[in-house]
Amino acid sequence: xxxxxxxxxxxxxxxxxxxxxxxxxxxxxxxxxxxxxxxxxxxxxxxxxxxxxxxxxxxxxxxxxxxxxxxxxxxxxxxxxxxxxxxxxxxxxxxxxxxxxxxxxxxxxxxxxxxxxxxxxxxxxxxxxxxxxxxxxxxxxxxxxxxxxxxxxxxxxxxxxxxxxxxxxxxxxxxxxxxxxxxxxxxxxxxxxxxxxxxxxxxxxxxxxxxxxxxxxxxxxxxxxxxxxxxxxxxxxxxxxxxxxxxxxxxxxxxxxxxxxxxxxxxxxxxxxxxxxxxxxxxxxxxxxxxxxxxxxxxxxx
Numbered sequence: 661x662x663x664x665x666x667x668x669x670x671x672x673x674x675x676x677x678x679x680x681x682x683x684x685x686x687x688x689x690x691x692x693x694x695x696x697x698x699x700x701x702x703x704x705x706x707x708x709x710x711x712x713x714x715x716x717x718x719x720x721x722x723x724x725x726x727x728x729x730x731x732x733x734x735x736x737x738x739x740x741x742x743x744x745x746x747x748x749x750x751x752x753x754x755x756x757x758x759x760x761x762x763x764x765x766x767x768x769x770x771x772x773x774x775x776x777x778x779x780x781x782x783x784x785x786x787x788x789x790x791x792x793x794x795x796x797x798x799x800x801x802x803x804x805x806x807x808x809x810x811x812x813x814x815x816x817x818x819x820x821x822x823x824x825x826x827x828x829x830x831x832x833x834x835x836x837x838x839x840x841x842x843x844x845x846x847x848x849x850x851x852x853x854x855x856x857x858x859x860x861x862x863x864x865x866x867x868x869x870x871x872x873x874x875x876x877x878x879x880x881x882x883x884x885x886x887x888x889x890x891x892x893x894x895x896x897x898x899x900x901x902x903x904x905x906x907x908x909x910x911x912x913x914x915x916x917x918x919x920x921x922x923x924x925x926x927x928x929x930x931x932x933x934x935x936x937x938x939x940x941x942x943x944x945x946x947x948x949x950x951x952x953x954x955x956x957x958x959x960x961x962x
Contacts, residue, residue, distance in 0.1 A: 689768035694812045700757045710909040715743040722760030728790025730857045732850035738801045740793040780835045797842035868929045908943045
């Protein structure tokens with residue numbers, strides 16, 4: 661699958677800190693990855709980002725928390741973080757050094773169409789914001805962990821069609837478990853400060869009309885410096901960078917609707933086509949035209 665192949669090839673890796681970073685394509689629209697990564701604060705890839713597919717992270721170990729949609733999630737073993745397409749999110753370290761272990765699944769809604777089992781993804785069908793899921797049944801939690809250990813071990817091999825089929829069978833079994841009624845949203849969710857949430861909502865609603873950080877600050881009667889410090893403190897990035905990421909995320913939808921690129925650029929608030937192209941390439945490692953071509957070539961319409 662060209663899009664996931666592109667993602668794998670361009671995935672940032674930080675040399676010696678990476679251990680057991682395995683990416684494996686499972687079917688055309690599905691990618692599995694096991695990651696066992698030793699980080700300190702200087703090497704942790706704490707970067708807001710979004711993508712046009714679902715991300716499911718099954719947490720195994722590490723001192724981290726997840727930010728998505730203004731919510732703060734603190735995972736425990738076998739908790740599952742689901743990030744829908746287009747949602748800006750980030751993983752944040754909670755200590756100076758941590759060994760972060762997780763199973764990661766990337767998939768498009770059409771991932772299981774080839775076996776006519778769209779119901780395998782029914783557990784994400786009603787999720788339109790980031791959620792942390794937990795098993796209420798300890799036995800099912802252990803069953804999932806066992807399946808993921810088998811999947812991880814198999815991903816170390818690459819012995820052709822048989823291993824690929826077995827890998828797919830483990831994925832299907834795992835996703836069947838995720839549809840169990842015992843798997844529910846974790847209610848122990850924290851939230852970002854209300855003033856920051858209000859600014860986020862304002863940006864998301866007015867993304868095409870915002871021309872500067874000063875516009876946002878004046879709307880809330882804050883200073884530009886205060887707004888900038890707020891974003892730096894909680895997201896470790898600038899508010900200008902957050903706005904750019906939101907615009908790129910929104911532009912993907914318009915691109916796939918067939919809108920001319922110049923209209924996409926202005927429609928999401930960029931001042932020129934060249935600025936849009938540079939920003940899109942910086943976020944995705946491809947131009948808007950290349951992105952549209954890849955999506956059309958792979959006929960992902962859902």
